[in-house]
Structure formats: C-alpha cells, structure tokens
Amino acid sequence: MERLLEIRDGLLRGVGRLPSEHRAVEGAEGRVLAEAALARRAAPPYACSAMDGYAVRAVEAAAGGNLPVGQRVFAGDHPRPLGPGQAARIFTGGELPEGANAVIQEELAEERDGRVAFRRAVREGENVRHAGEDVLAGGLALPAGATLGPRQLALLAAVGVEAVEVVRRPRVVILSTGDEVVGGRTPDSNGVALAGLCRAAGAEVERIAAPDRLEAVAAAIEAAAARADLVLTIGGVSVGERDLVPAALRALGADTLVHGVPMKPGKPFLFAVLDGARVAGLPGSPSACLVAFEVFARPVLLTLAGAARPLRATLRLRLAEPVAGRPGRARLIWAALDEDGRARPLGRDAAQIRGPALADLLVLVPASAGDLGEGAEVGTWLLDGR
Amino acid sequence: MERLLEIRDGLLRGVGRLPSEHRAVEGAEGRVLAEAALARRAAPPYACSAMDGYAVRAVEAAAGGNLPVGQRVFAGDHPRPLGPGQAARIFTGGELPEGANAVIQEELAEERDGRVAFRRAVREGENVRHAGEDVLAGGLALPAGATLGPRQLALLAAVGVEAVEVVRRPRVVILSTGDEVVGGRTPDSNGVALAGLCRAAGAEVERIAAPDRLEAVAAAIEAAAARADLVLTIGGVSVGERDLVPAALRALGADTLVHGVPMKPGKPFLFAVLDGARVAGLPGSPSACLVAFEVFARPVLLTLAGAARPLRATLRLRLAEPVAGRPGRARLIWAALDEDGRARPLGRDAAQIRGPALADLLVLVPASAGDLGEGAEVGTWLLDGR
Numbered sequence: 001m002e003r004l005l006e007i008r009d010g011l012l013r014g015v016g017r018l019p020s021e022h023r024a025v026e027g028a029e030g031r032v033l034a035e036a037a038l039a040r041r042a043a044p045p046y047a048c049s050a051m052d053g054y055a056v057r058a059v060e061a062a063a064g065g066n067l068p069v070g071q072r073v074f075a076g077d078h079p080r081p082l083g084p085g086q087a088a089r090i091f092t093g094g095e096l097p098e099g100a101n102a103v104i105q106e107e108l109a110e111e112r113d114g115r116v117a118f119r120r121a122v123r124e125g126e127n128v129r130h131a132g133e134d135v136l137a138g139g140l141a142l143p144a145g146a147t148l149g150p151r152q153l154a155l156l157a158a159v160g161v162e163a164v165e166v167v168r169r170p171r172v173v174i175l176s177t178g179d180e181v182v183g184g185r186t187p188d189s190n191g192v193a194l195a196g197l198c199r200a201a202g203a204e205v206e207r208i209a210a211p212d213r214l215e216a217v218a219a220a221i222e223a224a225a226a227r228a229d230l231v232l233t234i235g236g237v238s239v240g241e242r243d244l245v246p247a248a249l250r251a252l253g254a255d256t257l258v259h260g261v262p263m264k265p266g267k268p269f270l271f272a273v274l275d276g277a278r279v280a281g282l283p284g285s286p287s288a289c290l291v292a293f294e295v296f297a298r299p300v301l302l303t304l305a306g307a308a309r310p311l312r313a314t315l316r317l318r319l320a321e322p323v324a325g326r327p328g329r330a331r332l333i334w335a336a337l338d339e340d341g342r343a344r345p346l347g348r349d350a351a352q353i354r355g356p357a358l359a360d361l362l363v364l365v366p367a368s369a370g371d372l373g374e375g376a377e378v379g380t381w382l383l384d385g386r
Numbered sequence: 387m388e389r390l391l392e393i394r395d396g397l398l399r400g401v402g403r404l405p406s407e408h409r410a411v412e413g414a415e416g417r418v419l420a421e422a423a424l425a426r427r428a429a430p431p432y433a434c435s436a437m438d439g440y441a442v443r444a445v446e447a448a449a450g451g452n453l454p455v456g457q458r459v460f461a462g463d464h465p466r467p468l469g470p471g472q473a474a475r476i477f478t479g480g481e482l483p484e485g486a487n488a489v490i491q492e493e494l495a496e497e498r499d500g501r502v503a504f505r506r507a508v509r510e511g512e513n514v515r516h517a518g519e520d521v522l523a524g525g526l527a528l529p530a531g532a533t534l535g536p537r538q539l540a541l542l543a544a545v546g547v548e549a550v551e552v553v554r555r556p557r558v559v560i561l562s563t564g565d566e567v568v569g570g571r572t573p574d575s576n577g578v579a580l581a582g583l584c585r586a587a588g589a590e591v592e593r594i595a596a597p598d599r600l601e602a603v604a605a606a607i608e609a610a611a612a613r614a615d616l617v618l619t620i621g622g623v624s625v626g627e628r629d630l631v632p633a634a635l636r637a638l639g640a641d642t643l644v645h646g647v648p649m650k651p652g653k654p655f656l657f658a659v660l661d662g663a664r665v666a667g668l669p670g671s672p673s674a675c676l677v678a679f680e681v682f683a684r685p686v687l688l689t690l691a692g693a694a695r696p697l698r699a700t701l702r703l704r705l706a707e708p709v710a711g712r713p714g715r716a717r718l719i720w721a722a723l724d725e726d727g728r729a730r731p732l733g734r735d736a737a738q739i740r741g742p743a744l745a746d747l748l749v750l751v752p753a754s755a756g757d758l759g760e761g762a763e764v765g766t767w768l769l770d771g772r
Contacts, residue, residue: 007640011490015489029582045572045738052624052626062468064389073629074565074566074598075564075565075566075572075621075628075670076564076565076566076567076571076572076598077565077566089628091627091628092624092626092670092671093566093572093670093671134733134738134740135739135740140741141743142744149582149586149770150578150579150580150582150583150585150586150675151579151582151583151742151743151745152580152743153578153579153582154575154576154578154579154672154739154742154743155575155739155740155742155743157573157574157575157578158573158575158672158739159739160573178461178462179461179462179463180460180461180462180463180479181462183462185462186431186479187543187544187546188543188679189540189541189543189544192536192539192540192542192543193536193537193539193540194536195536196535196536196537196539196540197417197536197537198534200535200536212460212462227667235461238478240438240477240478241460241477242477244461262500275562277528280714283546284461284478285478285479286481286540286544290537309740313723313727313746313768314727315703315727315768316727317701337699341699341700341701341702347520351546352520353429353520353521353540353541353545354520354521354527356537356540356541357527357532357537357541358528359541360699361535382699382701382768384535384770
C-alpha cells in the first residue's frame with residue numbers, strides 16, 4: 001500500500017468517534033448515526049399491490065376465470081376482506097384485502113358489467129408487495145455511521161423513526177498563522193476554504209489568527225485545543241525559522257505523531273495530540289493546504305464525526321494528459337473530469353490557487369509510479385460538488 | 387445516444403437560467419455565478435519565492451559565488467531593493483526584493499558570517515512565482531456557471547473579489563398528492579427526500595399537499611405554478627383513474643411536453659409547462675420518485691439555477707453482480723460502490739425504499755443492453771454524500 005496512505009491510516013487508528021446525543025430526526029440533517037436506526041413500522045406497512053390490477057385468490061383466478069369485482073382499493077384506503085370467489089379492483093400501493101394473495105395486472109384483465117376476466121392465471125404472491133418486504137418493523141433501517149442526507153431522512157420517515165442517537169458535531173478551530181494574514185497583506189483564503197469544507201463535513205467551526213511570534217502561536221494553539229476536537233493550523237509548519245507551529249507544539253508539550261509526509265504538495269504536514277485535541281498542521285500554500293486537508297484532516301474529522309466511511313471513494317480513471325512522477329513522494333494533482341470520464345490535471349504549482357477551485361478530482365500518483373503517460377490509470381478521489 | 391437521455395436533453399433545451407442578482411461574496415455560498423468573476427488583484431499579488439532560500443540576481447550567483455546577505459524576507463514583509471552583489475535570505479511566499487530575479491533553495495546554499503555560498507548556479511526565474519502567475523489582475527477567476535463552494539469562495543477571496551453576479555435561487559414547490567399522504571396513513575417520505583435534495587441543489591423549497599380530488603389537485607398545481615419556477619408533484623401521474631395530475635394539467639391548459647418515458651422505474655414521469663413554470667410529475671413509489679428526480683428534475687433545477695454542468699458526471703464502472711435488462715426501457719438501479727470500485731446493485735423493486743438511502747450510485751442500464759453479467763461496464767452517476 002502507498003506509504004502516504006499507511007501513514008494516514010495509522011493516524012486514523014488513533015482517532016475515535018465523539019460521544020453521541022439523542023436528537024429528533026427533524027433537525028438531524030447532516031448528522032451521523034451513533035447507533036443503528038431500527039424501523040418503528042414496517043415498509044411497506046401492509047401487503048399492497050405493486051401494480052394497477054385486480055386482487056384475487058390465486059386459485060380462484062385461473063385463466064379466463066370470470067369473477068365479480070366487489071370493491072375498488074386505492075392507496076390509503078382500508079379495504080374490506082375479499083369475499084369467496086371475488087376480485088377487487090386495486091391500484092398501485094393499495095392495501096391487499098384480507099383473503100387476497102395475488103394481483104393480476106390490468107393489461108391481462110378485462111372488466112365488464114361488474115365482472116372481470118383474466119387472460120392468464122396468476123401465481124400466489126404475484127405483484128404483491130409483502131408487509132415488511134423492504135424493512136421489517138424492528139428491523140434495520142440504517143446502520144450506525146450512516147450520514148443523514150435527504151434520502152436517508154426519507155427512509156427514517158417512511159419507517160416511523162422520529163428520534164435517533166447521533167454523534168455530537170465535531171468542534172473545529174481553524175488557526176491562521178502569519179503576519180501577512182494578520183496584517184491583511186494576504187487574504188486568508190485558506191481559512192475561507194477550510195471553514196466551508198469543515199462545515200460541509202458536519203463540524204462547528206471557529207476561525208482565529210496569530211502573528212509570527214512563538215508565544216502568540218503557542219497561546220492560540222493552547223486556547224484552541226481547550227475547546228476544539230480538531231485544531232487546524234494554517235502556515236508555519238515547515239522547518240524554516242518562522243515555522244512556529246512545530247516549535248509551539250513542542251513548547252506546549254504536545255505529542256507530535258507526524259511531521260513531514262511523503263507527498264507533494266503538502267510535505268510539511270504535521271499531526272499532534274494536545275490535551276486530547278488533535279492538531280493538524282497544514283501548509284500555507286493554498287494547494288498544499290487543501291491537499292493536506294483532503295489526505296489527512298478531512299478523514300480525521302469524519303472519523304471524529306462517526307462516519308462509517310471517512311475516506312472519499314477511490315475511482316480508477318485514465319489520465320487525459322501525462323504527469324511527471326516524483327520518486328519517493330506521492331503526488332496529489334487537482335484535476336477536472338473531462339467529457340470522456342478521464343482525469344485532466346489542472347495547474348502545476350503547490351501555491352496554485354485556481355486548481356482547487358476548478359477541480360472535480362484529486363489524483364493520487366503513487367510514490368513509486370515515475371512519469372505517467374496519457375491514458376495511464378490512476379486512483380482518484382471525486383470531490384464534492386460534482 | 388440513449389433515448390431516455392435524448393428526451394432529457396430535449397427538455398433541458400427548453401429551460402433557461404433564471405435572472406441574476408448582485409450579491410456580496412460573503413453569503414453567496416452555494417450560489418451559481420451568472421457572469422464570470424474577474425480578479426480584482428493578481429495571484430500571487432507580487433513576485434515571490436516558491437522556496438526557502440536566497441534571492442539573488444542570477445548572473446551574480448555563479449556556483450561557489452559568495453555574496454553578503456543584506457536582509458531577511460518573510461511572507462508578508464515589504465523587502466528593500468536588492469543591492470548590487472547582494473543576496474537576501476527569503477522564505478516561501480516572501481516578496482522578491484526589487485532587483486532579484488531568482489531564488490536558490492537553502493539546500494544548495496551555505497550561510498556563514500553574513501555571507502552565503504552556493505553549490506550551483508541558478509537560472510533567471512528559478513524558484514520565483516511571478517505576480518499573476520495563477521491569476522492576472524482583471525483576468526478570469528471563475529467562469530459563469532461555477533457553483534460557489536468553499537474552494538471557489540477561497541479563490542475569490544484570494545483575488546480580492548468581494549461581490550458577484552449570481553443567479554437567483556430557483557423556487558420549488560413540492561406538491562404531494564394522495565389521500566394516503568394527506569390522511570397521514572402513509573408518511574410523506576418522498577416529500578422529505580425531495581425537499582432536501584432541492585435545497586442541496588440550491589433551491590428555496592415549499593411543501594404542500596392535495597387529496598385525490600381533481601379540483602384540489604388542479605387548484606394546488608395552479609397555485610404552486612404561480613409562485614414557483616419548478617413544481618414537483620408526487621404521485622398520481624400514471625394512467626389509472628386516481629392519477630389526477632395529468633388530468634389536472636389538461637384542465638389547467640398546461641402544455642404537457644412528455645408523459646411516459648422509457649425507463650424503469652419511473653416510467654409515468656410527466657413534464658409540462660404552465661404559466662411559465664415547469665411542472666415535473668414524479669411517481670409516488672419512493673424509488674421511482676427519486677429516479678425520476680435524478681434523471682429529469684434535478685438537471686432541470688440546476689439548469690434554472692445556471693449551473694454550467696447540470697448533469698452528474700458519468701463514470702464507467704464494472705458491475706459487481708449481474709443485472710437483468712429490460713428491453714425497450716433503460717433501467718436505473720441504485721447501487722453501492724464496493725471496495726474494488728465496482729457497482730453493487732441494491733434491492734430490486736420500484737417501491738424499494740432502502741435502496742436510495744443506501745446507494746452511492748445510480749446505474750444506467752441502456753434500453754438496448756439486455757442482461758448484463760458480473761464485470762460488465764456500465765455508466766453510473768455518483769450521488770452526493772460519497
């Protein structure tokens with residue numbers, strides 16, 4: 001396995017999910033289930049018709065059989081039991097009358113003068129949706145770790161779940177470092193991106209900033225760690241003399257698990273634990289910052305949030321253009337998904353700022369890959385918004 | 387091209403984007419640009435170093451050259467011009483001093499007693515990021531049709547864009563029909579799903595309901611069309627006697643462009659225009675409802691919203707299990723993306739409600755495909771939330 005991803009997986013093994021809390025389903029959009037949600041009612045709630053047609057006893061409705069139509073059953077109706085030798089007109093979703101055990105679709109039936117004839121026989125159970133066929137009452141609706149998006153909330157509504165145990169939302173403090181940011185000479189665009197990305201991943205976000213002084217950076221990290229589950233620092237994480245984040249963490253007695261990873265961009269990435277909070281040190285160059293977020297910080301955040309699958313799905317796509325390898329380091333490349341479903345790399349530079357904004361994908365070129373030609377297959381992560 | 391997608395594309399050709407409005411970037415998250423956003427400042431804003439190292443005049447810094455270090459330049463500093471025969475210590479992102487035209491990385495330099503020696507010569511421009519290298523002042527930051535997610539907002543911040551022309555948010559009214567929904571016998575799970583999906587696509591959403599009476603359905607559609615850009619009706623769209631949506635649209639004099647499409651599930655889908663509003667009639671079975679939304683209604687909504695790419699990206703993946711074709715109709719199948727990057731179909735029934743909630747993908751089996759074996763390649767749409 002790619003060394004970079006082994007490092008990531010090693011960090012994730014040390015991260016657990018946050019405590020849970022009880023919440024009404026209404027208002028739980030975007031939250032992650034801490035426990036499996038069990039159906040309070042079956043779906044479908046009663047045996048019903050899968051077709052517009054006629055509900056019958058299968059044995060009574062041989063081909064050509066001619067039965068009186070005793071009632072009409074629409075979705076939502078409460079039907080009467082089916083009398084012996086009778087049929088019931090029934091529409092999709094209509095509850096199957098007691099006694100009926102099959103539905104003959106209307107295309108195979110002819111109704112005239114209150115009686116219906118069938119062009120062929122029907123098997124027991126045909127065109128019937130049984131109670132609980134999708135979900136049994138008390139059965140599994142959604143597993144722990146599921147994120148409650150619109151389709152998941154709809155399922156919970158359908159099976160009568162009104163409250164769920166969800167994971168507490170992670171608290172993230174984003175600490176932008178650097179005189180150029182504090183002084184306003186450089187807009188804090190990384191802070192804007194990270195705040196939105198963390199919120200999209202379900203976090204509560206606070207943004208702070210510190211100038212290039214060791215005590216200021218240390219004080220900011222300490223304060224952030226005291227109230228955050230995850231602190232994201234931006235800038236000052238390399239080995240230069242103004243790279244104060246590593247020094248501040250040392251001064252605070254933090255446990256630095258990783259400093260420097262075999263990837264480009266984003267090599268200086270740092271990960272530490274301080275007073276139970278995780279601290280992810282992201283580089284200040286926009287592309288490197290967002291690459292390090294995608295590779296490390298977002299999976300950590302989603303693991304804290306309890307998501308069953310904290311990693312983006314990996315898709316194997318072909319490159320639309322050659323890319324140069326970087327022996328010994330994995331390369332992460334922002335790319336667009338072109339019309340032919342291929343990955344077209346965008347831009348070339350760690351500090352490149354349009355790449356992340358135009359990208360559909362992040363391409364991972366393995367450390368061992370060397371140069372890759374057009375058409376080479378690569379692992380890619382599809383980003384949100386496509 | 388697949389007939390189903392031809393029908394979709396034909397409908398989309400009749401849909402234009404909504405009017406635009408001027409908005410501060412702050413607060414424009416999720417909106418779509420109606421016009422290209424042009425950079426108010428260059429990125430990078432000035433020539434700067436791509437490395438930690440020494441800024442020099444390339445001609446003065448031959449290999450072994452030994453120059454006095456006149457200043458230290460960090461990101462955010464305003465450097466003094468570079469004196470003749472001098473070097474400046476410079477850190478990543480630091481502004482290049484006037485007169486310097488290259489940076490020698492620190493690994494190739496040795497500084498001692500205020501002077502620096504270099505192990506090799508440097509080419510003009512080496513390790514320098516030029517002003518406007520990513521984006522020129524006045525140049526294109528983001529094109530019209532871009533959706534403003536976190537990475538896009540970061541780019542706008544980086545290039546000084548504070549206000550943008552965005553498309554007005556589409557107004558959607560979701561009309562749930564049927565006595566079983568109005569009477570509360572069946573939870574309106576489709577309404578829950580569609581409301582969330584429409585909001586995620588950028589719309590303002592209102593939900594209403596109407597019982598199974600023609601006048602009630604017609605009055606609800608008319609009222610909805612008067613205040614919506616897109617009306618989504620749920621249920622009652624087939625050809626049965628309680629399928630009142632088509633009849634109500636006829637009674638209202640709507641222009642029905644499509645009723646019935648070659649797909650399973652979702653065959654009864656209807657699309658009409660009434661008083662300038664679009665009306666998409668979705669089936670009531672949960673799976674069919676959400677398939678019809680994905681195939682037709684979501685692209686219509688994103689076209690109204692001005693998105694450059696209203697369609698989900700199509701990925702070609704292999705099937706993890708065989709699927710039965712349905713000659714003459716495209717099949718849409720909810721599927722999970724498995725560990726090997728293959729599409730694993732979920733469930734089998736149009737009314738199946740767990741499928742949409744557990745799916746990562748929607749698989750399109752072409753009408754012409756016949757049965758497909760394990761490993762067959764199919765077009766898929768990756769859904770949100772993966």
